Amino acid sequence: MPKQARFELLFAPEVIEHLHAIEYKYHNLIQAAVDEQLVFTPEKETRNRKLLEQPAPFGATWELRFGPTNRFRVFYEVDNKKQSVQVLAIGIKERNRLFIGREEFGK
Numbered sequence: 001m002p003k004q005a006r007f008e009l010l011f012a013p014e015v016i017e018h019l020h021a022i023e024y025k026y027h028n029l030i031q032a033a034v035d036e037q038l039v040f041t042p043e044k045e046t047r048n049r050k051l052l053e054q055p056a057p058f059g060a061t062w063e064l065r066f067g068p069t070n071r072f073r074v075f076y077e078v079d080n081k082k083q084s085v086q087v088l089a090i091g092i093k094e095r096n097r098l099f100i101g102r103e104e105f106g107k
Helices: 014-020 024-038
Strands: 008-011 049-051 063-065 070-077 082-095 098-099 103-105
Touching: 008 014, 008 024, 014 082, 024 070, 024 082, 024 103
Parallel strands: 008 082
Antiparallel strands: 049 063, 063 070, 070 082, 082 098, 098 103
């Protein structure tokens, strides 16, 4: 069985600010989910990973949902040539409202 290609995870500088708006107790959960879900198959659609319709927050083409009641969102872009995943934003979904950093997006 061939070994899966590993993608390098890159984080936009703004992601640090986004994490500051999220309670610290969730940071390990976020890092674990990003590592587990995006390192090997970032473009495989699943129940919690989907291709986004444009326009999407931060110009992302993919969204990963996870955590308690799927409240966390990671928006990312995949570069197959460079074998990398660029994490563009991390946010929290509360009901029908999305918060990235201290800003509300969406409706």
